[in-house]
Amino acid sequence: MSGPVETAVEFAGIPLRNPVLTASGTFGYGSEFGPFLDLRRIGGFVGKSLTLEPRFGNPPPRIAESPAGMLNAISIENIGVDAFLEEKLPALPEGVVVIASCFGTDPDDYARLAARLSDSPRVSGVEINASCPHVKSGGIEFGQDPELLKDLVRRVREHVSGPLIVKLSPNVTRIAPMAEVCQEAGADGITLINAIQSMEVDVETRRPVLANVLGGLSGPAIRPIALRMVWQASRAVDIPICGVGGIASAEDAVKFLLCGATAIQVGTINYVNPMAAGEIADGILAYAQRHGFSRVADLTGALELDRAPVS
Numbered sequence: 001m002s003g004p005v006e007t008a009v010e011f012a013g014i015p016l017r018n019p020v021l022t023a024s025g026t027f028g029y030g031s032e033f034g035p036f037l038d039l040r041r042i043g044g045f046v047g048k049s050l051t052l053e054p055r056f057g058n059p060p061p062r063i064a065e066s067p068a069g070m071l072n073a074i075s076i077e078n079i080g081v082d083a084f085l086e087e088k089l090p091a092l093p094e095g096v097v098v099i100a101s102c103f104g105t106d107p108d109d110y111a112r113l114a115a116r117l118s119d120s121p122r123v124s125g126v127e128i129n130a131s132c133p134h135v136k137s138g139g140i141e142f143g144q145d146p147e148l149l150k151d152l153v154r155r156v157r158e159h160v161s162g163p164l165i166v167k168l169s170p171n172v173t174r175i176a177p178m179a180e181v182c183q184e185a186g187a188d189g190i191t192l193i194n195a196i197q198s199m200e201v202d203v204e205t206r207r208p209v210l211a212n213v214l215g216g217l218s219g220p221a222i223r224p225i226a227l228r229m230v231w232q233a234s235r236a237v238d239i240p241i242c243g244v245g246g247i248a249s250a251e252d253a254v255k256f257l258l259c260g261a262t263a264i265q266v267g268t269i270n271y272v273n274p275m276a277a278g279e280i281a282d283g284i285l286a287y288a289q290r291h292g293f294s295r296v297a298d299l300t301g302a303l304e305l306d307r308a309p310v311s
């Protein structure tokens with residue numbers, strides 16, 4: 001392959017210069033990463049989940065290391081939608097693609113918040129966090145019940161005309177029906193997966209390591225699970241999928257594209273290397289060149305199968 005590779009993709013109606021986004025809650029409100037990474041080098045970023053009012057998270061300890069990953073029980077600590085729109089968005093350079101993440105405790109909260117965010121000309125799309133694994137009210141309830149999820153997406157859809165993405169929970173037995181109800185309710189795209197519900201124990205103190213007891217596991221430890229769910233969801237729906245979960249290198253990102261993702265998000269690895277997303281974007285381009293793809297978009301679903309999958 002000698003000519004230039006086209007890196008641009010379209011995800012949920014949002015044009016991206018490349019398929020690399022950063023994951024909600026691991027990239028602040030974007031500007032924190034400015035000293036490390038030109039945000040115009042990546043497709044865009046998803047901000048920390050926002051609520052209508054500012055919100056404190058759980059008491060510490062609320063993060064802990066685990067093999068090949070971390071547990072967190074931050075909860076949705078955030079500055080609230082007003083401060084995001086008035087202070088954080090204007091601080092970003094022109095040309096940065098912003099996807100705003102919404103969290104609420106009932107569908108009306110989500111709908112009001114999503115409408116306010118999607119009305120901003122600086123917001124390219126909204127991602128509904130229907131999957132926080134450690135918030136009692138909201139989040140996980142919607143992500144685990146297909147009827148509740150469908151109602152939530154419908155309600156938000158009625159208030160949002162721009163790109164609407166739903167972030168799904170991995171804490172379900174079957175992911176395909178959850179993806180299907182999002183499509184039926186009018187979502188433009190799906191992000192998966194959020195962190196996997198988990199816990200860890202300190203045997204010396206005989207206490208859970210997290211004050212909240214339960215947390216969400218993220219990082220390379222969860223990548224094969226995320227990959228499996230992206231694969232299953234991409235076969236169940238026609239709307240595009242954004243793959244997230246343990247991506248630490250360009251090769252990891254390519255695996256998600258091959259399994260059907262149109263775009264990917266870089267999460268926990270941002271804490272290890274704040275330049276990771278830029279390096280992953282460059283590495284995907286190099287992979288496409290090396291393998292004779294003229295468009296990065298053609299990697300989506302390009303997995304070679306010798307036999308039909310078992311399920």
Ligand SMILES: Cc1cc2nc3c(=O)[nH]c(=O)nc-3n(C[C@H](O)[C@H](O)[C@H](O)COP(=O)(O)O)c2cc1C
Pocket residue numbers: 023024025026048049070072074076101129167193194195217218219220222244245246247265266267268269
């Ligand atoms: C500290 C931390 C905070 C997070 N906060 C949010 C959040 O506010 N909203 C959300 O949708 N996901 C949140 N997530 C989940 C990530 O966006 C991502 O879905 C998950 O960590 C899996 O990807 P990873 O293994 O690459 O980190 C958070 C993850 C971590 C580690």
